[in-house]
Amino acid sequence: MKEQRHLHRAWAEISLEALKNNIDIIKKLNSPSTEIMAVVKADAYGHGCEKVVTCLEKECGIKYFAVSNIDEAAEVRSLCPDAEILILGYTPPEYAEDLLRYNIIQGIVSSDYANELCSGISERLRCHIKIDTGMGRIGLRHETPESCAEEIAGICCLEKLSVEGIYTHFAAADSSDPDNIEYTDRQETFITDTYDCLIKKGISLPHVHFMNSAATCYRNSPRSTLSRAGIIMYGLHPDISLEIPSGLKPVMSLRAVISHVKTVEAGTCISYGRTFKASDKMRIATVTIGYADGYSRLLSSKGEILVHGRRCRIVGRVCMDQLMIDVTDIPEARPGDIVTLIGSDGTETITADDLASVYGTIGYEVVCGISKRVPRIYT
Numbered sequence: 196m197k198e199q200r201h202l203h204r205a206w207a208e209i210s211l212e213a214l215k216n217n218i219d220i221i222k223k224l225n226s227p228s229t230e231i232m233a234v235v236k237a238d239a240y241g242h243g244c245e246k247v248v249t250c251l252e253k254e255c256g257i258k259y260f261a262v263s264n265i266d267e268a269a270e271v272r273s274l275c276p277d278a279e280i281l282i283l284g285y286t287p288p289e290y291a292e293d294l295l296r297y298n299i300i301q302g303i304v305s306s307d308y309a310n311e312l313c314s315g316i317s318e319r320l321r322c323h324i325k326i327d328t329g330m331g332r333i334g335l336r337h338e339t340p341e342s343c344a345e346e347i348a349g350i351c352c353l354e355k356l357s358v359e360g361i362y363t364h365f366a367a368a369d370s371s372d373p374d375n376i377e378y379t380d381r382q383e384t385f386i387t388d389t390y391d392c393l394i395k396k397g398i399s400l401p402h403v404h405f406m407n408s409a410a411t412c413y414r415n416s417p418r419s420t421l422s423r424a425g426i427i428m429y430g431l432h433p434d435i436s437l438e439i440p441s442g443l444k445p446v447m448s449l450r451a452v453i454s455h456v457k458t459v460e461a462g463t464c465i466s467y468g469r470t471f472k473a474s475d476k477m478r479i480a481t482v483t484i485g486y487a488d489g490y491s492r493l494l495s496s497k498g499e500i501l502v503h504g505r506r507c508r509i510v511g512r513v514c515m516d517q518l519m520i521d522v523t524d525i526p527e528a529r530p531g532d533i534v535t536l537i538g539s540d541g542t543e544t545i546t547a548d549d550l551a552s553v554y555g556t557i558g559y560e561v562v563c564g565i566s567k568r569v570p571r572i573y574t
């Protein structure tokens with residue numbers, strides 16, 4: 196392993212043990228009537244679709260996967276011949292035959308789209324119908340569950356579509372604000388009422404689902420046949436201000452190496468723009484990672500990284516491939532040392548959520564943003 200690490204200037208370690216641990220916890224959170232639909236869009240939130248999906252299917256018994264587009268769906272299909280795969284987002288109608296070929300379930304966002312998608316296709320296409328109950332993104336929009344069920348019933352009549360479920364997405368399930376809780380309550384009531392209206396019309400669909408990670412943590416409902424778990428599977432927070440169930444572990448760590456160490460005199464400028472000037476004699480280390488690796492330039496002079504189990508601050512601007520840190524208090528730091536940008540070293544930990552809050556984003560964007568050139572190493 197050590198040998199292999201030195202081949203890499205910057206790499207992400209993906210702990211499949213942590214992933215399995217998180218799935219066990221999510222299974223315990225869900226009621227027996229709810230199965231996990233693992234959300235593996237965006238290359239499994241930057242963790243690497245191939246290894247993550249294979250682990251989830253083979254070792255965790257996951258049968259349902261959700262992705263954002265047909266390319267992602269085709270990749271999951273190539274790994275799991277038997278899995279159920281739902282495309283949450285839009286697929287251009289000209290790809291309908293590919294959906295059939297890969298046996299993919301398509302999210303349906305409107306009656307027009309349903310018609311376009313199934314006009315002229317050779318077989319029945321499987322789908323779940325998306326209802327916009329308050330996210331304002333995609334889906335059927337209705338004043339009442341009754342009229343919504345009416346439109347769904349119309350789509351169910353299309354000969355070339357096989358409607359297997361309805362679903363919706365919460366806009367603010369990751370909030371403890373009473374107003375947001377009430378809003379989410381209304382979203383949930385709308386989708387379950389719509390489902391019940393369909394039953395009254397004699398349409399009994401196998402699936403109705405609305406739980407994302409936040410709902411799985413804070414408002415778990417046995418009525419959701421699937422819990423579309425994304426971020427908690429990767430051990431991160433839907434929202435940093437709310438605790439996640441104990442035991443969930445971050446799956447990704449990000450590491451790089453020190454390439455150069457030097458002592459500089461007071462007044463020395465570090466990095467582009469001369470935004471940092473040493474106030475005293477200091478030791479500066481250069482680290483082999485930068486914004487082209489997805490380590491944001493917004494962390495310039497703000498972020499901290501772990502060196503020999505201690506926190507060091509970034510000095511000056513983060514460059515494309517490199518950044519500089521203050522190692523004045525770490526005399527043992529030397530070229531070749533492995534440093535931690537996300538993850539644990541000794542007793543110190545920096546999570547993707549911590550980094551996100553330094554520059555005003557969310558952990559999701561941090562892990563999805565770790566770029567292609569950073570190899571993923573599975574442990």
Ligand SMILES: *Cc1c(COP(=O)(O)O)cnc(C)c1O
Pocket residue numbers: 234283363364406407408409423424425426427433
């Ligand atoms: C991305 C996504 C999810 C997963 O969200 P998390 O917050 O990561 O759990 C679930 N449903 C839909 C429709 C999504 O787009």
